[in-house]
Amino acid sequence: MRLIFEQIRTGGDRNFGYLVGDRESGQAVLVDPSYSPAVLVERATSQGLTVSHIINTHGHADHTEGNATAVGLTGAAVAAHVDAPDRPDVTLADGDELAVGALRLRCLHTPGHCVDHLVLYEPSYHLLVTGDLLFVGKVGGTQTDSDARTEWVSLQRLLDTIPDETTVWPGHDYGARPSSTVGLERHTNPFLECGDVDAFLQLRGDWSSYKLRMGLK
């Protein structure tokens, strides 16, 4: 088994961090080490992996908090979108690919929740690390109507380009399950079932009463 992929609870507001590694090459990256950088680093080193990059899905503090500690422990480079609030060592743009041994993490720029948001797609194992764009049964918060419209476009792009069998690995454990698939979210996530952007905006506005009505947490 070549792939190492671990979803790790990092504290905060039910945050998830990820270890992605290639056992044969001994290479790995950490995604959003957050409040538990030492735990993620330990999972890498105990499996003989060298951490080359610490990738942030976006620049919010609950995802980047552990960067400095993780860098101190590994010497890895921080990689994030070019518009990230703290200038990263390695800047990532839409369409860039970051190699983890034989694995390829393809970066999709998916703004809305914030301007620098990235989703990471590993096509050979059908993995999608969705950060705060897409949660299980929910989507990322936005500040304005304009940001919500931008987020809608980012979500539609995922639905149009990523195969249904792809697994979804979110930045927070906000759903009934810790992970999902693109197909399952397409057919069960109320925000993705919206027929158009106006319905999407309306659901955002009605979300509290919708949750109550549906018995959601």
Ligand SMILES: [Zn+2]
């Ligand atoms: Zn966020």
